[in-house]
Amino acid sequence: MRAVIVREHGPFRSPRLETVPDPVAGPGEVVIDARAIGVNYPDLLVIEGKYQFLPPRPFSPGKEVAGVVSAVGPGVTRFRPGERVMAQREHGTYAEKTLSPEATCYRLPDALGFEEGAALGLAYQTSHFALVERAACRNGETVLVTGASGGVGLAGVELAKALGASVIAGVTSADKGELARRHGADHVVDLAAPNLRDSLRAQVYAAVGKRGVDIVLENVGGEVFEACLRALAWRGRMVVVGFASMRLPQIQANYLLLKNISAAGLQWSDYREREPVWVQRVQAELYALWAEGKLKPYVSQRYPLARFAEALACFVERRVQGKMVLLP
Ligand SMILES: NC(=O)c1ccc[n+]([C@@H]2O[C@H](COP(=O)([O-])OP(=O)(O)OC[C@H]3O[C@@H](n4cnc5c(N)ncnc54)[C@H](OP(=O)(O)O)[C@@H]3O)[C@@H](O)[C@H]2O)c1
Numbered sequence: 001m002r003a004v005i006v007r008e009h010g011p012f013r014s015p016r017l018e019t020v021p022d023p024v025a026g027p028g029e030v031v032i033d034a035r036a037i038g039v040n041y042p043d044l045l046v047i048e049g050k051y052q053f054l055p056p057r058p059f060s061p062g063k064e065v066a067g068v069v070s071a072v073g074p075g076v077t078r079f080r081p082g083e084r085v086m087a088q089r090e091h092g093t094y095a096e097k098t099l100s101p102e103a104t105c106y107r108l109p110d111a112l113g114f115e116e117g118a119a120l121g122l123a124y125q126t127s128h129f130a131l132v133e134r135a136a137c138r139n140g141e142t143v144l145v146t147g148a149s150g151g152v153g154l155a156g157v158e159l160a161k162a163l164g165a166s167v168i169a170g171v172t173s174a175d176k177g178e179l180a181r182r183h184g185a186d187h188v189v190d191l192a193a194p195n196l197r198d199s200l201r202a203q204v205y206a207a208v209g210k211r212g213v214d215i216v217l218e219n220v221g222g223e224v225f226e227a228c229l230r231a232l233a234w235r236g237r238m239v240v241v242g243f244a245s246m247r248l249p250q251i252q253a254n255y256l257l258l259k260n261i262s263a264a265g266l267q268w269s270d271y272r273e274r275e276p277v278w279v280q281r282v283q284a285e286l287y288a289l290w291a292e293g294k295l296k297p298y299v300s301q302r303y304p305l306a307r308f309a310e311a312l313a314c315f316v317e318r319r320v321q322g323k324m325v326l327l328p
Contacts, residue, residue: 009049222247
């Protein structure tokens with residue numbers, strides 16, 4: 001099969017498509033013939049050696065794939081060859097075939113296409129765990145999502161809305177704000193506004209009143225994080241999901257004390273590995289919300305597998321809207 005192979009960490013354009021042996025399913029494993037591969041910001045960080053978990057080299061990057069089961073190993077009970085599935089992996093999906101434990105495979109609903117099926121994975125799981133498990137989001141609360149036009153952000157907007165929240169989307173341009181509104185945002189705030197430290201809170205107050213927001217789903221870091229902390233309501237919850245700006249923020253502990261604020265972090269892949277049954281349950285919930293029309297995974301760009309670097313360049317150039325997929 002052909003796969004993108006990282007031999008040394010370095011610039012994201014350096015890995016090549018290589019011919020490597022087909023994977024063979026061991027006990028409890030399935031082989032999936034890829035039809036659509038989800039592209040995620042962390043893929044870029046893994047290739048460049050900047051991510052918190054780095055596989056031994058050489059390896060194939062990529063964390064999610066939708067496709068058809070072509071083989072199952074001994075002991076696999078939930079899947080048969082020919083079934084349509086999505087899988088979540090730590091790495092290895094930028095390839096024509098992917099090996100996955102049965103536990104991190106999810107059967108695709110019949111009416112869900114492969115591209116949307118690949119998009120309805122990591123980004124939605126991350127936002128779900130951030131909102132439900134880490135922030136205990138309740139009906140009627142207000143949620144500010146930063147980086148709201150990106151993969152995790154747009155999923156967060158849709159999910160917060162589905163949970164009955166009033167949603168504020170934090171974006172950097174009018175067209176990205178329109179996208180967020182089409183996916184359920186009630187209000188839009190400009191994260192590119194000058195003096196964000198004060199202007200974000202003013203925008204939030206203008207949108208939902210002087211109380212501020214109950215929850216921030218924070219994808220950006222840097223000055224955006226610091227401004228969001230000031231826009232939280234009494235007993236507000238900040239969930240740290242990512243640092244798309246590549247700037248690590250500091251928390252001033254007195255903010256937490258003064259407004260009874262909680263700050264929580266989310267590392268979704270821990271749940272995938274430690275709590276696979278819980279993650280399966282959440283995936284079933286996501287599929288149910290999709291079937292009700294409440295989730296609409298937005299695939300804005302498609303690239304052949306060989307042109308994976310063009311997709312990754314969109315993260316660097318900040319041209320991502322919703323999700324991108326690779327087609328093998
Ligand atoms: N914790 C977890 O388990 C987990 C799982 C998946 C992803 N992540 C992390 O979550 C973050 C988002 O991932 P993603 O796949 O959704 O990436 P993405 O699609 O590229 O989205 C990133 C968003 O951040 C915005 N952004 C970037 N720099 C910004 C800045 N300086 N100011 C304001 N907005 C900025 C972008 O908006 P513009 O387009 O307007 O620049 C974009 O909407 C990444 O840091 C990723 O590593 C974490």
